[in-house]
Amino acid sequence: MATAELKTLLEPELLARLDQLEVLTHRVFRGRQKGERRSRKKGQSVEFADYREYVPGDDTRYLDWNIFGRLERLYIKLFLEEEDLAFHVIVDTSASMDFGSPVTKFEYARKLAAALGYIGLRNQDKVGVSDAKGRVVSRFRPARGKAQLTKMLSYLMTLEPGERTNLVESCRDFVLQNTQAGIVVLISDFLDDRGYEEALKHFFMRNYEVYCIQVLSPEERDPTQMGHLELVDSETGERQEVTASEALVKQYRRTVETFCGGLRDWCTSRGMTYLAATTDLSVDQMLLGYLRQKGLLR
Amino acid sequence: MTFLQSLWWAGLFALLPAIVVMYLLKLKRRRVVIPSTLLWRRSVQDLVANSPFQKLRNNLLLWLQLLFLALLILAFLRPVMKLENQSGRTLILLIDNSASMQTLEGARTRLEEATDKARAAIDSLSSRDEAIVVTFSDRTNIVQTLTSDRALLDAALDSIEARDVDTSLSEAGLILQSLTSTVDAEGARLPRESTNTIVFSDGVVRGLASLADVPNVEYIRIGTSAENLGITGLDVRESFGDTIEYQIFASVTNAGGEEEEALVELQIDGQVLDIKSVAVPAGETQAVVFATGEVQKGIASVRLDHKDDFPLDDSVVAQIVPPGExxxxxxxxxxxxxxxxxxxxxxxxxxxxxxxxxxxxxxxxxxxxxxxxxxxxxxxxxxxxxxxxxxxxxxxxxxxxxxxxxxxxxxxxxxxxxxxxxxxxxxxxxxxxxxxxxxxxxxxxxxxxxxxxxxxxxxxxxxxxxxxxxxxxxxxxxxxxxxxxxxxxxxxxxQAGFRPVYRTGQTIPIYPGDEDQVAIVRTPSGKTVEFSFEGISTAYLTETAEAGMYEVDFDKSPDRYLPVNLLSVEESMIGPQEAIDIGGREVVGTGEVVRTNQEVWHWFALAALLIMLAEWLIYCRRTFM
Known part of the structure; x- marks a missing residue:
């Protein structure tokens, strides 16, 4: 994939600013490789954690001879092991994401995923990216190191919006494929007839730290089309005849607020973090301002 | 409630499909593809299902709907515009149903025209007015007694049938006397000015003098046609010679303004026996004589081969009875x-x-x-x-x-x-x-x-x-x-009283044979009249208003025939009279009834319809929503 195309995802100026950031986790996860993060697992690092009694087979290099001198008992020094962080980004690629201005919701979600992935890779986190289109059909397998950046961006560039949203199937498949707990960032508009609750419940299986970023276009929040309209659903083709009077538009705004508020409350009450974004809010502002505020980045 | 202006209703009902068609037209909507209709669906549902009451807003459509309903209610209340300051009137409708009223004026008969004009007169009645419907031909008949119920009056007009008989109003005077006059303390009759008598006729009426004391008589002239060639006389005579031979005399009258020529055909028992040509000057009568030759028995029919507006007098029937000593x-x-x-x-x-x-x-x-x-x-x-x-x-x-x-x-x-x-x-x-x-x-x-x-x-x-x-x-x-x-x-x-020719309206005696107990008379239209001869030697047939051959079935004696014909010069002269003379007073005929009250409900209905259309258009455009 051409570098120029990849650069559209991550502009150099943005990269310079992203270098200062890292993904912040509020929990300690068990990693599979030694990484740059403290682990609950005791292992080999410089940071002392605890003692335990020596049992045959233990590495004798970690015996604390000072304790033995005082108590005449053998104790092993335990150190906090530094592990890698599993950082998953799920991008909704359903047809409903292909709307919005100045960029589509999908474009916005992809840029955001690219930026988050970059931050993760740069901090030696294990970054994985999946799409959510009906069910997970492709993914960027979790990998570490900045060397994986091009691959990750290339994967993101292959994604195309289309088909009908099916968050339930997408989330279930994701959970089955990614057994390592970690941070999950789901970027979607959450406009699914079957609801989002069933879908998000799947994340409880793995004890993920979940961030739900809801991306809506400004037109969706505040419609400008008035008069007699025949609205066609981009995913189902379903038609809805409306006469967009002031009263109805006012009611629509209320409905959007109720919908977003419902998602936020649902997430908050279940330990997930909800973040709302509109496509007119720049990715820079989103990452450097909003996501830092919410504690996903530091 | 009654509906008097059926034509207006027909017109309004014809507009209903037009409204339905307008509703069938689909509103043209702009198609917009959006990410998801989920939130719009919820919004529409919420808007509809919101609380049962909402704050009443100043809405043009609401006002239009209220105006539409008000106009509709007004129309149903049947407002009447008074054109004349009179109320509590008595309207006497005298409708001519004699033979000449069967004259065709275009596709309709004069009688139909007369009943329509009488209906217009009824329409003009206010709720306090009353009317009576009387027909006159050879006899006067009250079809509907005095009432203000328009449905009854309408039904009475519908029930009027034409009779193939002469016209006379001589009986009407007595019938109308109590309605058109009052008696003062000294027993003298005074005319009642609140009565209006309208004569619907073509004007060929005998006995008009009986209306001399009737106040406020109007004459509505019915018909325009005057062209008619008809048979106005018929007789069957034996010729005075050595052998018995019958001669049939027919008089042909020309009511029109120009000389007419026509063929006259004699048939005996359906077989053509003779055809003669006759030329009749305008307004005159010519005789045609047929000899039957050896034929001395049968049903004779004389037909005029001429097309005009009054076909009733174009054929007549007679009976040739075999001679006896x-x-x-x-x-x-x-x-x-x-x-x-x-x-x-x-x-x-x-x-x-x-x-x-x-x-x-x-x-x-x-x-x-x-x-x-x-x-x-x-x-x-x-x-x-x-x-x-x-x-x-x-x-x-x-x-x-x-x-x-x-x-x-x-x-x-x-x-x-x-x-x-x-x-x-x-x-x-x-x-x-x-x-x-x-x-x-x-x-x-x-x-x-x-x-x-x-x-x-x-x-x-x-x-x-x-x-x-x-x-x-x-x-x-x-x-x-x-x-x-x-x-x-x-x-x-x-010879049992049977004559070769009778006239319509004539009372015909029926003499039974010695052993006859019952006779059934069948009229030309198929109606039957039954007579019993118990205790009487002669029966009298009075229902002879139809022209044609009547058949008398005796229970014992052979069947007999009664040939009944109009044979009236007055009725055949179908030209309507410009004026009628009632006891020295000349009443000039007019074409239409002068309305005293005008119903205006149809204007309200029309306005309601227009308001409804406007409301629909505005609703579709949503300009003022």
């Missing part, structure tokens, strides 16, 4: 005129006896007493000349005779005097006598009755009250015609 007994001291005149008819077998030789006998068809009386007469047909019959009611007057009586009138339609003209007859001396009240004066002089007919159940008596030797009558053509009529009349009575 007629026995005439002449009781005289000697009268060659009478012997000669009776012997002209080959059917007549004449016997002459002297007055002293007479004994009452019933085996003669006609007994003639010439210048002599008798003590008693049995059942039968009698002619008394210059003598009075021994029947109660007949008595000599004071003085007993009169010299040079002057003939002033004679009955021109009676079978006895048909075709006889007494104008030239001079009489030297005549009896002055009293007659029974039911006697019919056939020929009248100033001082006395010259010829009288008196009929009872069993006796038929004609009195000629003068000596024919003391008159020029035997030398006048009316003498043989009268005697022939007399023989025909009495022979007809002796």
């Amino acid at each position: 007629i026995d005439v007994l002449l009781v005289t001291s000697g009268n060659p005129f009478l012997e000669e005149v009776f012997s002209i008819d080959p059917r007549v077998r004449i016997s002459v006896i002297r007055p002293t030789d007479y004994t009452p006998r019933e085996d003669y068809d006609v007994v003639v007493f010439d210048n002599c009386g008798t003590g008693d007469i049995p059942a039968g047909n009698f002619l008394f000349i210059n003598s009075l019959p021994p029947v109660p009611g007949f008595a000599a007057g004071d003085p007993e005779t009169v010299d040079n009586p002057e003939i002033i009138d004679w009955n021109r339609v009676h079978p006895l005097t048909r075709f006889a003209n007494f104008e030239e007859v001079l009489i030297g001396n005549a009896l002055v006598y009293e007659t029974p009240r039911s006697a019919l004066h056939v020929v009248e002089a100033v001082e006395t009755d010259l010829i009288t007919l008196y009929e009872t159940e069993t006796q038929h008596i004609v009195v000629v009250g003068f000596d024919i030797f003391k008159s020029y009558w035997p030398l006048d053509v009316s003498f043989p015609i009268f005697m022939s009529n007399l023989i025909e009349y009495f022979a007809g009575l002796s």
Whole structure:
């Protein structure tokens, strides 16, 4: 994939600013490789954690001879092991994401995923990216190191919006494929007839730290089309005849607020973090301002 | 509630499909593809399902709907605009349903036109007005008594049927008297000014003088057509020759303004026997004579091959009865005129006896007493000349005779005097006598009755009250015609009373055979009238308003026929009269009823419809929402 195309995802100026950031986790996860993060697992690092009694087979290099001198008992020094962080980004690629201005919701979600992935890779986190289109059909397998950046961006560039949203199937498949707990960032508009609750419940299986970023276009929040309209659903083709009077538009705004508020409350009450974004809010502002505020980045 | 203006309703109902079609037109909507209709669906549902009441907003559509409903309610309340400051009126609708009202004016008859105009008059009634519907032809009939119920009046108008008869209003005066006048304290009749009498007719009406005292008479002239060629006279006569032959006389009248020529066709029992051409000048009558030749029995029909607006008088029917012998007994001291005149008819077998030789006998068809009386007469047909019959009611007057009586009138339609003209007859001396009240004066002089007919159940008596030797009558053509009529009349009575031709509206006597108990009369349109002869010797058929052949089925005797025809010059002259003369007052006809009240509900209905259309358009455009 051409570098120029990849650069559209991550502009150099943005990269310079992203270098200062890292993904912040509020929990300690068990990693599979030694990484740059403290682990609950005791292992080999410089940071002392605890003692335990020596049992045959233990590495004798970690015996604390000072304790033995005082108590005449053998104790092993335990150190906090530094592990890698599993950082998953799920991008909704359903047809409903292909709307919005100045960029589509999908474009916005992809840029955001690219930026988050970059931050993760740069901090030696294990970054994985999946799409959510009906069910997970492709993914960027979790990998570490900045060397994986091009691959990750290339994967993101292959994604195309289309088909009908099916968050339930997408989330279930994701959970089955990614057994390592970690941070999950789901970027979607959450406009699914079957609801989002069933879908998000799947994340409880793995004890993920979940961030739900809801991306809506400004037109969706505040419609400008008035008069007699025949609205066609981009995913189902379903038609809805409306006469967009002031009263109805006012009611629509209320409905959007109720919908977003419902998602936020649902997430908050279940330990997930909800973040709302509109496509007119720049990715820079989103990452450097909003996501830092919410504690996903530091 | 009644709906009077059916035409308006029809028009409004015709607009309903137009509204439905407008609703069927789909509103053109702009198609917009959006990410998801999920939130819009919820919004619409929420908007509809929100609380049952909302704050009433100033909305143009609401006002239009209220206005529409108000107009509709007003229309149903049937507002009436008063054009004349009158109320509590009585409207008398006199509708002519005589034969001439069957004249076609385009595709509709005059009677239909008349009922429509009468309906318009009813429409103009206010709620406090009343109306009565009366028809008149040869008789006057109240179709609907006084009422303000328009549905009843409408139904009465619908029920009016035309009759193939003459027109006369002579009975109407009595019927209308109580409605159109009041009686004051001294018993004098005063006209009631609150009544309006409207005559719907073509104006050919006899007896209009009966309306002389009726106030506020309007004449609505019906029809315009005057072109008609019709048969207005018909008779079947035996020819006076060596052999018996029948002659059929038909009179053809031209009511139009130009001479007309047409073919006249004679059929006997459906077979064409003869066709003749006749040219009739405008307003005149021409006679056509057919001879039947050897045919001496059957149903004769005379048809006019001419297309006009009044087809009723274009064909007539008659009956040819086979000849029978007629026995005439002449009781005289000697009268060659009478012997000669009776012997002209080959059917007549004449016997002459002297007055002293007479004994009452019933085996003669006609007994003639010439210048002599008798003590008693049995059942039968009698002619008394210059003598009075021994029947109660007949008595000599004071003085007993009169010299040079002057003939002033004679009955021109009676079978006895048909075709006889007494104008030239001079009489030297005549009896002055009293007659029974039911006697019919056939020929009248100033001082006395010259010829009288008196009929009872069993006796038929004609009195000629003068000596024919003391008159020029035997030398006048009316003498043989009268005697022939007399023989025909009495022979007809002796032959079960069936005559060759009857006129519509005439009461026809039906004489049964000795063993007959029942007779069923079938009219030309198929209606039946049943007569029972228990205790009576003669039945009278009064339902003769239809022209055509009536069939009489006796239970024992052979069937008989009654040929009934219009034969009316007045009815055939179909040209409507510009004005009618009611007892010296001329009432000029107008084309339409002058409305006193105008219903305006249809304007409200129309306004409601327009408002509804406007509301629909605005709703679709949503300009003011």
